[in-house]
Amino acid sequence: MASPLTLYVQIKQDATSQTIAESMIKAFATNVATLLNSTDIVHYASLCLVPNPSTTPGAASSGYLGLLLLTDFDLAMTPYLQVFYGNAGINSFLSEVASIAYNPVPALDSFTAFENFIVGANLTPTPPSTSFETQFYQAYPWTVNQINEAMK
Amino acid sequence: MNETYSKLDRSNVQGLILRGYTHPFSCHLLFSFINNGVEANTKIFFDSLYDKVQSAVDWGKNKPVSMLNIGITFNGIKLLSTANPAIVKPADLNSFPSSFQNGPWSGYSQQSLTDIYNPASVPSNWWNGNGDNVNANLHCIVHVYALSQQDLDELVNYVTAAASKNGLVEILPLAEKNTNGRLYQTIVDNDTAKIHFGYTDGISEPALGVSGSSGLPTQEDFSNFIIGYGNSTIVQPGPFDNTTASIFAKDGCYNAFRILYQDVATFNNFLKQQATKFADALSYLGLNESELEEWFAAKLCGRWRNGSPLMLSPDKPSNTTNTAETGEDFGYISLDNPSLPDPSIPSASRCPFSAHTRVANPRNQNLIPNTEGTNGPPRILRRGIPYGPQLKTEKDDGLDRGLIGLFLCGDFALQFEKLYGWMNYNNFSVSPFYNVIHPPQDAILGNRSLVTATNSPFPGVTSSFIIPIESTATSPRNSITIDALPQFIATRGTAYCLLPSLRSLAEIAGR
Numbered sequence: 001m002a003s004p005l006t007l008y009v010q011i012k013q014d015a016t017s018q019t020i021a022e023s024m025i026k027a028f029a030t031n032v033a034t035l036l037n038s039t040d041i042v043h044y045a046s047l048c049l050v051p052n053p054s055t056t057p058g059a060a061s062s063g064y065l066g067l068l069l070l071t072d073f074d075l076a077m078t079p080y081l082q083v084f085y086g087n088a089g090i091n092s093f094l095s096e097v098a099s100i101a102y103n104p105v106p107a108l109d110s111f112t113a114f115e116n117f118i119v120g121a122n123l124t125p126t127p128p129s130t131s132f133e134t135q136f137y138q139a140y141p142w143t144v145n146q147i148n149e150a151m152k
Numbered sequence: 153m154n155e156t157y158s159k160l161d162r163s164n165v166q167g168l169i170l171r172g173y174t175h176p177f178s179c180h181l182l183f184s185f186i187n188n189g190v191e192a193n194t195k196i197f198f199d200s201l202y203d204k205v206q207s208a209v210d211w212g213k214n215k216p217v218s219m220l221n222i223g224i225t226f227n228g229i230k231l232l233s234t235a236n237p238a239i240v241k242p243a244d245l246n247s248f249p250s251s252f253q254n255g256p257w258s259g260y261s262q263q264s265l266t267d268i269y270n271p272a273s274v275p276s277n278w279w280n281g282n283g284d285n286v287n288a289n290l291h292c293i294v295h296v297y298a299l300s301q302q303d304l305d306e307l308v309n310y311v312t313a314a315a316s317k318n319g320l321v322e323i324l325p326l327a328e329k330n331t332n333g334r335l336y337q338t339i340v341d342n343d344t345a346k347i348h349f350g351y352t353d354g355i356s357e358p359a360l361g362v363s364g365s366s367g368l369p370t371q372e373d374f375s376n377f378i379i380g381y382g383n384s385t386i387v388q389p390g391p392f393d394n395t396t397a398s399i400f401a402k403d404g405c406y407n408a409f410r411i412l413y414q415d416v417a418t419f420n421n422f423l424k425q426q427a428t429k430f431a432d433a434l435s436y437l438g439l440n441e442s443e444l445e446e447w448f449a450a451k452l453c454g455r456w457r458n459g460s461p462l463m464l465s466p467d468k469p470s471n472t473t474n475t476a477e478t479g480e481d482f483g484y485i486s487l488d489n490p491s492l493p494d495p496s497i498p499s500a501s502r503c504p505f506s507a508h509t510r511v512a513n514p515r516n517q518n519l520i521p522n523t524e525g526t527n528g529p530p531r532i533l534r535r536g537i538p539y540g541p542q543l544k545t546e547k548d549d550g551l552d553r554g555l556i557g558l559f560l561c562g563d564f565a566l567q568f569e570k571l572y573g574w575m576n577y578n579n580f581s582v583s584p585f586y587n588v589i590h591p592p593q594d595a596i597l598g599n600r601s602l603v604t605a606t607n608s609p610f611p612g613v614t615s616s617f618i619i620p621i622e623s624t625a626t627s628p629r630n631s632i633t634i635d636a637l638p639q640f641i642a643t644r645g646t647a648y649c650l651l652p653s654l655r656s657l658a659e660i661a662g663r
Contacts, residue, residue, distance in 0.1 A: 001607040003263065040522045075523070075609055076263035076573050078251055078565035083523055112249045112390025115565065119250040119260070126259045141611035145579070149588040 002043055002143070003077040004136040006123040007069040008050070010102040017100040021064055024096060025049055035089040036071075040144050041080065045071035067097055072136075074143040078115055085114045094118075156381060157361040157374045161403065164653045165378065167206035168221040168295060169405045169560055172354055172535055175215075175297040176344045177304040178337040180409075180556055182279075182323040182647075183315055185231050185291040192319035194232060198222075199661035200314040201294065204307065207654055218298035218307040222657060223407050223649030226253050228291030229400075232660055239659055240400045247391035247398060251564040252406065256646040257287045263609050264569035265646070266576050269601040272413070273643035279325050280333065283645070286323055290647055293409055295558070308334075325411060325645050330540060330552045335411065337556070338538045345459075347538045348414045348553050349596070349640075350449065352459035355476050356513055358531045371531045377562045379404050386527050389562030403653035408532075408559040408568045411539075411644035417548035419640050423448050430632050436622060437467075451619050452595040454507030455479075462503040483516035501620040505586060506578050508596040512571060518582045529580075530567045533560035554644065564648055576602055577610040590614040593637070600639045 011021050028047045036042040047069050054061040073080065084090045091108065098105035098117055108114045125135050142150075162170065185192045206219035224232070226248060233240040246253070254260055257267075257275035267273035279286035294311050298304035315322060324333030340346040347353045358372035375381035379389040380402035389406070391398040427444035439447060446469070450456045456469035463482040464473040473479040484499045503510050510517075514529050540553025561567035574580045575594035586592055590612045593600070600615045602608050617634040652660075 001609060001611070003609065038522060040520075075577075076260070076569065078260050079264060079570040079573060080523065082525070082566055086525065106247075106393060110390050110392045111388045111563065111566065112247070112392060116246065116250050120246075126254070141607075143579075143611060146589055146612060 001136075001138055001141055002041075002072045002074045003080070004072045004124045005069070005077070005118070007071075007097075007118065007121050008066055008123045009097055009100075009121050010066040011064060011100045012102050013063060018063055020096065020100050021049055021067055024067070024093070032090060032093050035087055035093075039073070039083050039087070040148070041074040041083060043072045043074075043144060045069065066102075067100075069097075072138070074145070078119065081115055081118055082111065084118075085111050160374065160378070162208040162210075164403045164655050165208040166221045166405075166651045166654070167208045167219070168535060168558070169378070169533070169651055170208040170360065170374075172357065172533075173297050174344065175219075175299055176337070176339060177298045177301055178537060179296045179304060179308050180335040181294045181296065181308065181311055181315075182286075182290055182325055182335075183292050183294065184289040184321045184323055185228060186289055187319050187321045190319060191231065191235065192315075192321075194235065194318070194320075194660065195662045197314055197318040197320055198657060199663065200318075201311060202657060202661045202663065204310075205654060205657060206297075215299065217300070218296070218303040220297065220307065220311065221295045221651060223293045223295070223409065223647075223651050225291055225293075225647055225649050226255065227288065229650065231291060236660075239396075239656075241396045244391075244395035244397040247393055247395045248401070249390050249563060249565065251569065252648050252650070255287060256408065256410075256564075256648050257283070261564070261569060261648075264565075264573040264576070265643075266572075266599045266602055266608065266610075267643045267646070269605045269608065270599055270639065270642060271601075272639075273599075275646075278411075278643065278645035279323065280327050280644075282323075286325075286645070287647075290323055293647060293649055326539075326552055335539050335556050338540055338542065338553070340538050340542050347536065347555055348416050348540070348542065349419055350457045351453055351455065352457065352474065353536055354534060355455070355459050355474075355479060356509065357476070357533060360533075371528050375562075376531070376567070377405050377533060377560060379406075379562060385562075386525075387530070387562045387566050400652065400656050400659070401650060402656075404656065405533075405560050405651050406562065406564055406568075407649045407651050408557070408561065408564060409647045409649055410557040410559060411646070412555045412557055413552060413642040413644050414554040415548070415638075415640050415642070416543040416553065417546065418638050420543075420546070422638055422640075426634065433629065433632055434621065443468075451504055451507060452617075454503045454509035461509070462507070463499065466502040484510065484514060485516050485518075501622070504595070504617070504619050505581070506592045506595050506598075506617055508575075508594050511575055511578055511594040514581065519580055520582055524580050530570050532567050532571060534558070535560065552644070554641075560651070573609075577613050587614075592616065592618070595637060597641055598637065599641075600637060603636075 011017055036045050049064040050066045050068050052061045052063045052065045095108045105117055106113050204220050233242050262268050276283040296307050326333045345352045360374035369375050369385045375385040376387035423445040426448045427441050455461050458469045459474035460470040461479050535558035537556050539556050559568050575597045576599050577591050578586055579591040595617050602610050602613050603615050615637045617637050618631050620631045623630045
C-alpha cells in the first residue's frame with residue numbers, strides 16, 4: 001500500500017493567480033509528469049482546478065477556488081517527501097502552488113517548511129495510529145520498482 | 153575540521169549531543185507538566201535543574217560526578233508556550249517539523265516505525281500499558297548520569313523532589329516490579345559498553361566536525377544534527393525560519409527516545425538452533441558449537457560481539473579491530489575485486505546484506521539514487537544503554553530488559569524514520585543485492601509482523617535471511633538461508649523530544 005497524497009490548496013482570486021493556476025494545469029503533463037517519471041516511486045499524479053461555487057443554483061460559476069493534486073507514491077510519506085523536495089523541477093512547481101495560496105504559506109526554502117506545507121495541505125486523512133488503514137483503495141500492493149522488475 | 157563547527161558555542165549545546173557519556177550509572181525520568189488538570193510551576197522546576205545541566209564544553213580531567221540533560225516533547229513546548237509566549241509564540245509552534253508535532257505514535261511516523269503491526273509494540277500499550285495517556289501527557293524527560301550509584305540516587309532524588317514540589321507528575325514507563333518502574337541503566341557482564349544481546353555497542357558514530365572533500369557538508373556533518381546552521385545542509389534541521397520557534401530551537405537537537413524490549417532467551421536459543429541445524433554445512437569453518445553460535449551472532453549484526461566488524465575480521469573476533477579507533481576504516485566495496493561487474497556483491501560473503509550494522513549504516517554501498525539520494529546513507533547519533541536485569545537462565549524469566557535508545561538527529565523523518573524504514577524493508581540499495589519482489593529485513597531489528605500484514609507500506613517483505621558462505625567439495629552451496637527470523641524486539645515506548653540549548657532552558661527557567 002503506497003502513501004496517498006490529496007493536496008488541496010485554496011488559491012487567490014486575483015487575475016494573476018488565476019492565470020498562473022490555469023497555466024500550471026496546461027504545463028503539468030509535459031513538465032511535472034516527466035519529472036515524476038524519474039522518481040520511480042510515483043504511481044500516478046493528477047492536477048485539476050476546483051471551480052468556484054456558483055452563487056445561484058443552476059448558474060455558471062467563474063474562476064477557480066483551488067488546486068487539487070491527487071497522487072500516490074511508494075513507501076512512508078514524510079521521509080520520502082525528500083524525493084520531491086530534492087527535485088528542482090517538482091520543488092519549483094510546488095513552490096508556485098504555494099505562491100498563489102489564499103492562506104499565506106512560508107517560503108518552501110527548507111525541508112521542514114516543505115514537509116509542513118505538504119502534510120498540512122493533505123486532505124487524505126492521516127493514517128490512524130492503530131492501523132495502516134486509510135480512506136484509500138488500491139487494487140494492488142506492489143511498489144513501482146516491484147512492478148517494473150516483474151515486467152522485465 | 154569544519155570551520156563553522158569549530159565556532160559552535162559548546163556552552164550553549166547540551167553535552168549529550170556532542171559526546172557519548174561513559175558514566176556507568178544513569179536514570180531517565182519522565183514527567184508530565186499537568187497534575188489533575190493543574191499546570192505545574194515549570195519555571196521553578198527548570199530553574200532548580202538548570203545548574204545541573206551539562207553543556208558540551210570539555211570537562212577536561214574533572215569528569216562530573218553527576219549531571220543531567222533535558223528533553224522536551226512538542227506537547228511540552230506547547231504548554232510552556234501557552235504559559236509564557238515569550239518562550240515560543242503559540243502562532244509559531246507550527247514551524248516545528250510535522251513529525252515532531254504529531255509524535256512517533258502518529259500514523260505518518262508509524263509508516264516507518266510499524267509498531268502498530270506487532271501486538272507487543274502497539275503505541276496504545278506503550279509505557280507499561282498507559283500508551284494513549286502518556287503519549288498525550290509526557291512533556292519532558294530528564295536524563296541523569298553519575299559515576300556511582302550514590303551520586304545517581306542523590307541527583308535522582310533531587311530532580312524528583314523538585315518535580316513533586318512544583319506540581320509535575322512522574323510517569324513510570326515500566327511495571328513497578330522492574331526497578332520501581334523507572335528506567336535505570338544496567339551493566340551487562342561488568343562492561344558498560346555491552347547490551348543484553350551480548351554485543352559491544354556504540355562503536356560507529358558520526359564524526360560531527362568533518363566536512364566532505366569538496367568542503368560541503370556530508371551526512372555526518374554537525375549541521376545535519378544541530379538546529380540552525382543553514383539550509384544548505386543535507387538534512388536542514390528545522391525550524392529554520394525567523395520565528396520564535398527557530399530561535400528557541402537553535403543549537404538544539406532532536407532525540408527519538410525509544411525503549412526496546414530485547415527477548416534475550418529467544419535470541420540465545422535461536423543462535424543455538426542455527427548452530428545445530430547448519431553444523432554440517434559450516435563444518436569447513438572448523439568451529440565448535442559455541443563458536444558457531446558466535447559466528448551466527450556476528451552474521452546477524454555485522455560485527456562480532458566484541459565489536460570487531462566482519463568486513464575487517466571475517467573469520468573470528470579480533471582484539472585489534474574492535475574499537476572506534478581500529479574498527480571503523482572499511483566500506484562494503486573497497487575490499488572486493490573491482491574487476492567484477494558489481495564489486496560490492498562479494499562483500500556479502502563477509503557481511504550479509506541484511507546484517508544490522510550494514511542496514512543501519514551501509515557506508516559506501518550504492519544506494520538507489522532516485523529515492524535515497526546521492527549523499528550517502530543518513531546518520532544518527534546513538535546513545536543506547538541497557539535496562540533491566542541480565543538474563544541468567546536459558547529460559548525467559550519474565551522480567552523486562554532491553555535498550556534505552558537515545559537516537560539523536562536533526563530531522564526525525566529524514567534520519568531516524570528513514571533508517572527505521574530501511575530496517576523493516578531492505579530495499580535501499582541497487583539490486584541485485586536483494587530480491588526486489590521480496591526484500592528482506594534487518595536481521596535483528598526488523599518487524600516480522602509485516603510479513604503477514606495487509607496494507608503495509610512494505611509489500612512482499614520477507615523475514616528470511618541469506619548468509620553467503622564458501623562453497624566446498626563436501627558442501628557445494630554458496631549460501632545458507634534462515635527461512636524465518638524470529639521477532640527479537642518489542643517497543644515499550646517512544647517519545648520525540650527536543651534537547652534545547654542552554655539559552656532556551658534558561659529562558660524557560662526565567663533566568
